[in-house]
Amino acid sequence: MSAPHRHPSGGHRVAVTGIGLKSPAGHTLDQVYAAVLAGRSAATRVERLVEADLPVHFACLVPEFDPEAYLGRREVRQIDRPAQLLLCAADDALTDAALPAGVPRERIGVQIGTGIGGLSSMEAATAGYVDRPRDLPVHTVPRTMANSPACRVALRHGFQGVCTTYSSACASGGTALGEAARRIRHGELDVAVAGGVDAAVSTVVMGAFARMRALSLRNDQPALASRPFDADRDGFVMGEGAAVLVLERWESARARGARIHGEIAGYAENCDAFHIAAPHEDGEVAARCMQRAVADAGLSLADIGHISAHGTSTVPGDRAEARAVARCYRGQSPPVTAVKGVTGHLIGAAGALAAALALHGAARGLVPPIANLHRSPEADLVDLVHGAPRPVAPAPVLVNAFGFGGQNACLVLTPPA
Amino acid sequence: MPTREELAATVRTVVSDVLGTDPEELGERTGLAEEFGIDSLELMEIGARLERTLCLRIDPDDLLSARDLGHAVDLLHARFADPATADPASRTAHAVITLTPAPGGPA
Numbered sequence: 001m002s003a004p005h006r007h008p009s010g011g012h013r014v015a016v017t018g019i020g021l022k023s024p025a026g027h028t029l030d031q032v033y034a035a036v037l038a039g040r041s042a043a044t045r046v047e048r049l050v051e052a053d054l055p056v057h058f059a060c061l062v063p064e065f066d067p068e069a070y071l072g073r074r075e076v077r078q079i080d081r082p083a084q085l086l087l088c089a090a091d092d093a094l095t096d097a098a099l100p101a102g103v104p105r106e107r108i109g110v111q112i113g114t115g116i117g118g119l120s121s122m123e124a125a126t127a128g129y130v131d132r133p134r135d136l137p138v139h140t141v142p143r144t145m146a147n148s149p150a151c152r153v154a155l156r157h158g159f160q161g162v163c164t165t166y167s168s169a170c171a172s173g174g175t176a177l178g179e180a181a182r183r184i185r186h187g188e189l190d191v192a193v194a195g196g197v198d199a200a201v202s203t204v205v206m207g208a209f210a211r212m213r214a215l216s217l218r219n220d221q222p223a224l225a226s227r228p229f230d231a232d233r234d235g236f237v238m239g240e241g242a243a244v245l246v247l248e249r250w251e252s253a254r255a256r257g258a259r260i261h262g263e264i265a266g267y268a269e270n271c272d273a274f275h276i277a278a279p280h281e282d283g284e285v286a287a288r289c290m291q292r293a294v295a296d297a298g299l300s301l302a303d304i305g306h307i308s309a310h311g312t313s314t315v316p317g318d319r320a321e322a323r324a325v326a327r328c329y330r331g332q333s334p335p336v337t338a339v340k341g342v343t344g345h346l347i348g349a350a351g352a353l354a355a356a357l358a359l360h361g362a363a364r365g366l367v368p369p370i371a372n373l374h375r376s377p378e379a380d381l382v383d384l385v386h387g388a389p390r391p392v393a394p395a396p397v398l399v400n401a402f403g404f405g406g407q408n409a410c411l412v413l414t415p416p417a
Numbered sequence: 418m419p420t421r422e423e424l425a426a427t428v429r430t431v432v433s434d435v436l437g438t439d440p441e442e443l444g445e446r447t448g449l450a451e452e453f454g455i456d457s458l459e460l461m462e463i464g465a466r467l468e469r470t471l472c473l474r475i476d477p478d479d480l481l482s483a484r485d486l487g488h489a490v491d492l493l494h495a496r497f498a499d500p501a502t503a504d505p506a507s508r509t510a511h512a513v514i515t516l517t518p519a520p521g522g523p524a
Contacts, residue, residue, distance in 0.1 A: 073437030135469065138462040 005251040007265070008298030011185035015253040016261040016413070018097025018246030019356045020089040024060035024239050025343050027092075032353075033360050036342045037389050039371035043222040043237050043344055052203040056215045058222035059201045060239035060344025078139050079152060080121035081199040081240070082114065086149040087156060089242035090193055094157070097246035099191060100256055109161030109189040110154045111180035113172025113196035115348035115403065117146030117165075120202035149197050149242075161189050167348070169403030170310070171269075172196050173243060174351030174411055178267030180247050190252060195244035195352035206238060212277065214314060226345075227372035228311030228338035229318050229384050236312040239344025243352035262359040263414045265396060266297025272406030278316050279402060283324030286408045290328050290398060293410035297396065304334050304412070305395025306367045306385075308358040310402040311338025312345050321400065322378035333382040335390050337361075341371025351401030355411055362397040363415035366390070418497050419471075425490045431466045432486070435459050445487030473497075 007013045021027060024042035025035040035042065042060040050057045062085060067076050070088045079087070090110075099108075121144040129136045142148060147165040154163045162183065166175040173196025180194035200206075209215050216235040218225035226237040245261075253260055270289045274280040294301055309321055325333050339357050346353055361367055366389045373386040396414040403409075419427070429440040436453055449455040464475045473496075483489035 074435075075437070077435070077437050135465070138458050138465060142458070 007185055009185060009296070012187065013250035014181040014184045014247050014264045015250045015258070016245050016264060016359060017248055017253050017258045018093040018095070019261060020092030020094070020096060020244045021241070021353065021356065022062050022065070022085040022089045023241040023243065023343055023346065023353055024062055027063070027065060029356060029360055032343070033357055033368075036339050036357060036368040037366070039342060039369055041223040041226060041342055041371055042239070043225055045219075045222055046201065049201070049206060054203065054206050055210050055217055056206055056238070057219040058225065058237065059206070060237055061201060062199075062241050078143065079148070080118055080143050082118065082197045082242070083143075083149040083152045085199055085240070085242040086112065086195075086197040086244065087152055089195065089197070089244040090153045093193065093195075093244040093246045097248075097258065099246070099248075103191055105158050106160040107190040108157075108159040109180070109183060109192050110150045110159055110163040111166070111176045111183070111192050111194040112150035112153070112164070113166040113168065113174070113176035113348045113351065114146060114149065114198055115167060115169045115172050116198050116200040116205060117167065118144035118148060120200045120205055123202050123204045153193055159193065168269075168407040168409060169405050170312070170345065170347050170350055171401040171403035171407040171409040172348035172351065173346075173353065174355070174399065174401030174409030175269060175407075177245060177247075177264060177352055177355055178269065178409060178411055181264040181267055184247055184249055190249055192247045193244060194247055195242065196346070196349035197242040198347035198349050199240035200347065201238055201240055209238065216313065224372050226313045226341045228309065228313045228341050228370050229322065229376045229378050230313070230373045231375045231377055233313040233315060233318065235314055236340065237344040239340075239346045241343075241346045241349050241353065243346070243349045243356055245352065245356060260416050262363060262416055264411060265414045266293045266295070266299065266412030267410070268292035268296055269407070269409045271408065274406055276406075277404045279320035279406065281316065281320050281323070283320045283322075283327055285406070286321065286324035286400070286402060287327040289408040289410045290324065290400065293412050294398065297412040297414070299396060299412065301328055303396055304398045305362060305392045306335040306337060306358075306390075306397050307333065308354045308397060308399045309336050309338040310350075310400040311370065312340055317402065319378060321402065322381040326381040331381065335367045335385045335392060336382045337367050337385045338370045339368065341373065351399065351409060351411070354401065355399045355413055358397040358399045359413045359415060362413065363394060365392050365394045367392055421490065421494045424494050424497070425487075427470055428467065428486065428490050428493065431470060432463055435462050435466065443486055445485065445490075447486045448484070449486065
């Protein structure tokens, strides 16, 4: 290992000191990790989707909770569901981090990814007011703008450092964590509240994804619908939620005796530049992204203990990703898991949720199995964990987050030594 | 025309709905700026909702200058009684609400 407080790049190392989740599989990291270990899918039938005459009748929704345990009723009335989920997850992450008083407010930033942003809220505004625009609620713009969730976090806590909303489709959560880590690494921020959010289980968004044939239509068995890498997959399962990590300079976290979940050690991004929605089927660009993320962490591919795949349960996506991993590892891949079989696809929150779970699994040395995976056409390319959790030695984990537009974001997270 | 009591109840309901509080928590002497730190967007939303409920045009900018909720209700009530005072030129220095019939009348 290099000097303990310095990243191989010469910049600051980045510690993860807080994790907060509002996810379909639970509201705490322990709950969600337990569900993923058990392969318990969170997908359920959603009556309003049936009533809206959508071809897809199910999704993974965040279990009901009382937002007023976190937020005032006044604030709740002014924000949409993505902002609400993000604010609550951020509160939990900050409670977990227990930052000391006295960190200058301008040194704390908010870095959030979202794929769909406020489109579902604008969909509701459109449905309600397209014929009477003069009656639109005054808060329509601040409620629906894409940067509203991130800025609400900054506003609530008075964080005056850089506040950025990233939109790289389903890679957004990975982008936000990686960019946040870079800002700490390069000295722009001391602390970042970083992660992703999306809540788009709405008629138009679901209908639009369904029109692309991207969503599973397994209406009779929702719990079996999300099955990454399985031969019988037929599309992804829409999920909603928020995942927030508190990142800070490693040396500051150590000095204050914070509980450190681990480190964001490596990050890389690139773009397939091939098709607006489909991944390049040879996986070559995605493979390069993974290699660069590992190199960024100052590691070699052999140092990676397991991979948390993007694995959405679509044939083109899973196949291209398996080929990308196989390209990197020449058929000798480390164990590969994918959490979306349990959580569904949280779109802009997916990469951040996967990163939190991957770090937890890496620290415990237990890789969750891919839910609903029985038989895979990609089994000869990569080592897919299925059936039961796989014990591994604690080691860095590679997390993939890929998105429409050819977006690739890869993170390397290292558990505490 | 609503009685002052009815008008006060309507105002309390609308304000409490926007601020996420209970109507019972709002009294005649409640100051929306001092006690709730009400912002301009909330004030405009209250004005818009009162317009819809009362079918009258309200200038939300003026709401801010009311001393308290009771004062706002008084002025609203006075305008109802004598719409002629809705003429901006007839406003007193501390006028709170401007009322003119909404286009198209009651919905």
